[in-house]
Amino acid sequence: MSYTMVTDESDDAMYSSIYNESPSADNNIGNGCTSRGKASVLKKGPWTSAEDGILIDYVKRHGEGNWNNVQKHTSLARCGKSCRLRWANHLRPNLKKGAFSKEEEQLIVEMHARMGNKWAQMAEHLPGRTDNEIKNYWNTRIKRRQRAGLPLYPPGIHVEDLHWSQEYPSTSNITGVDRRRHQDFLQLGNSKANVLFDDLNFANVLFEDLNFATSLLPGASGVSDMFACNMLGTSAISSSRYESYMPPILPSPKQLGGSGSRFEFQSPEHFQNAAPQKNPRSCSVSDHPMYGNQHPSDVMIPDSHTFTDGMLPTSKPLFGAVKLELPSFQYSETSAFDQWKTTPSPPQSDLLDSVDTYLQSPPPLEIDEPDCFSSCDTGLLDMLLHEAKIKASAKHSLFSPSSEKSINSTTCATDATQNVPRVGESEAFQNNWTRSEIPIPTQPSSAGGNSSGYVVKTEELDEVWEEPKRVDVIRPDVLLASSWQDQQGRFGIVRDSSSMSDALALLLGG
DNA sequence: AAGGGGTGCAACCGCTGCGGG
DNA sequence: TCCCGCAGCGGTTGCACCCCT
Numbered sequence: 305m306s307y308t309m310v311t312d313e314s315d316d317a318m319y320s321s322i323y324n325e326s327p328s329a330d331n332n333i334g335n336g337c338t339s340r341g342k343a344s345v346l347k348k349g350p351w352t353s354a355e356d357g358i359l360i361d362y363v364k365r366h367g368e369g370n371w372n373n374v375q376k377h378t379s380l381a382r383c384g385k386s387c388r389l390r391w392a393n394h395l396r397p398n399l400k401k402g403a404f405s406k407e408e409e410q411l412i413v414e415m416h417a418r419m420g421n422k423w424a425q426m427a428e429h430l431p432g433r434t435d436n437e438i439k440n441y442w443n444t445r446i447k448r449r450q451r452a453g454l455p456l457y458p459p460g461i462h463v464e465d466l467h468w469s470q471e472y473p474s475t476s477n478i479t480g481v482d483r484r485r486h487q488d489f490l491q492l493g494n495s496k497a498n499v500l501f502d503d504l505n506f507a508n509v510l511f512e513d514l515n516f517a518t519s520l521l522p523g524a525s526g527v528s529d530m531f532a533c534n535m536l537g538t539s540a541i542s543s544s545r546y547e548s549y550m551p552p553i554l555p556s557p558k559q560l561g562g563s564g565s566r567f568e569f570q571s572p573e574h575f576q577n578a579a580p581q582k583n584p585r586s587c588s589v590s591d592h593p594m595y596g597n598q599h600p601s602d603v604m605i606p607d608s609h610t611f612t613d614g615m616l617p618t619s620k621p622l623f624g625a626v627k628l629e630l631p632s633f634q635y636s637e638t639s640a641f642d643q644w645k646t647t648p649s650p651p652q653s654d655l656l657d658s659v660d661t662y663l664q665s666p667p668p669l670e671i672d673e674p675d676c677f678s679s680c681d682t683g684l685l686d687m688l689l690h691e692a693k694i695k696a697s698a699k700h701s702l703f704s705p706s707s708e709k710s711i712n713s714t715t716c717a718t719d720a721t722q723n724v725p726r727v728g729e730s731e732a733f734q735n736n737w738t739r740s741e742i743p744i745p746t747q748p749s750s751a752g753g754n755s756s757g758y759v760v761k762t763e764e765l766d767e768v769w770e771e772p773k774r775v776d777v778i779r780p781d782v783l784l785a786s787s788w789q790d791q792q793g794r795f796g797i798v799r800d801s802s803s804m805s806d807a808l809a810l811l812l813g814g
Numbered sequence: 815a816a817g818g819g820g821t822g823c824a825a826c827c828g829c830t831g832c833g834g835g
Numbered sequence: 836t837c838c839c840g841c842a843g844c845g846g847t848t849g850c851a852c853c854c855c856t
Contacts, residue, residue, distance in 0.1 A: 348825080348826070349824095349825075349826095349849090349850095350824070350825075350850090350851095351824090351825085369841095369842085370841090371841080371842080372840085372841070372842095384841075384842085385826085385827090385841095385842085385843090386825075386826080388842075388843080389824090389825070389826085390824090390825085392843095393824075393825085394824085421844095421845065421846090422844090422845090423844075423845065424843075424844060424845085435843095435844075435845080436823085436824075436825085436845095437823085439845070439846085440822065440823060440824085441822095443822090443846095444821075444822060444823090447821085447822095448821095
């Protein structure tokens with residue numbers, strides 16, 4: 305569909321149309337455009353061809369820039385911002401109009417996977433296209449794919465180039481660009497389902513990355529398990545909050561490296577530049593991309609205020625709060641694109657093989673020390689939620705055909721082991737999310753493959769994306785922006801959305 | 815044929831960074 | 836160093852057009 309907003313008007317009507325006689329010219333003062341000079345009332349709404357002509361003439365004579373001077377030097381009653389926008393998006397030469405080509409569409413998708421909502425940067429790589437066009441295209445694409453139940457990115461595109469760059473120095477202070485980047489993430493999905501898929505993709509990436517890191521650190525594999533669990537729960541936060549930070553539940557140093565040892569990661573740069581070593585160069589947690597250049601103290605959130613309007617029931621510090629970004633953790637700036645252009649194959653593809661290899665044979669890990677999680681103590685709200693959840697589960701039979709289907713759809717590969725009870729088999733299980741369970745979209749049971757049932761191959765996930773299924777994993781701790789645990793110190797999770805809704809309804813007085 | 819919802823584009827709005835005074 | 840104005844960016848909104856019933 306294409307149409308023009310420029311109305312065809314005769315030159316006689318030119319100035320009358322310029323000066324506020326369009327229907328949309330009411331209440332047109334200010335609002336972002338400071339009124340200066342002779343034109344105290346600025347016009348808003350669609351541009352007329354006469355206005356376009358005036359602006360074009362002005363640019364011819366004065367060049368681009370100094371947009372606020374347009375008012376002074378012409379009869380145009382438009383604010384500078386409006387002039388700049390009109391020129392940039394419609395009037396400047398060499399603009400390419402019409403639908404995006406297949407190549408352009410693919411480029412946009414790939415760039416978005418790398419850059420996030422950096423429309424201006426994308427536009428630099430699409431000659432003749434404007435950031436506004438790209439943004440609109442992407443937004444409509446999101447809507448389309450949401451409606452179709454498709455993931456944002458096609459299977460061939462991975463959000464895999466993790467660059468937890470140094471632009472995230474602190475997790476406790478987010479302002480400005482950081483906030484905008486959070487919104488970048490949030491914009492990716494307005495519907496919970498879609499966000500879930502995005503988070504799954506995102507989690508997959510992080511999961512791979514984290515596993516990759518932990519693969520070289522014996523005893524640390526549980527980190528990725530838990531991290532994945534957390535990642536999969538972040539969508540609820542992101543879809544409901546505009547300031548969303550995720551508290552990854554990180555094991556204590558005690559859990560990770562034995563008593564006294566430090567929690568250490570390999571930085572991805574290290575992996576890219578050197579083959580994995582048996583005795584990897586140690587780097588502190590602050591070197592890990594997840595945590596930027598933070599000092600250990602920087603990942604402590606003193607008051608967890610970044611979560612949600614004070615809803616977090618704990619005032620205890622949370623260890624390792626990580627800013628959620630999707631997918632704006634990509635390469636920074638244009639160099640990222642250049643690097644990507646020159647390296648069509650994912651730079652980490654080989655490395656991911658190593659990850660897979662490792663994932664198929666994860667070393668045993670005992671995580672039974674809840675001490676690090678105790679920092680995420682449940683508060684009153686969580687207790688209420690817990691109680692409501694129990695009531696709801698009692699009200700609902702989780703073994704109804706529909707719920708069984710739902711359960712199956714949320715059962716991860718670990719179910720192959722059959723070592724963990726299904727949801728509803730015991731109330732206790734509802735509060736015990738076995739650490740090795742990763743609720744990814746279901747695959748045929750053969751997708752597992754080894755005894756651990758803990759095999760998450762990227763290729764398999766790609767297949768999942770092709771036929772995405774709803775993942776009705778809604779964690780109350782995520783909903784309430786907190787982490788919680790039961791008496792055993794394990795994770796709690798409500799794996800049935802209906803029961804969660806009931807729980808919330810009960811909480812809200814239902 | 816009509817109307818109501820959906821779709822997509824253009825423009826607006828708010829915010830931030832930067833540079834100059 | 837601070838303040839102010841400008842340019843630019845990204846999110847949101849308004850509305851014209853399309854399509855289906």
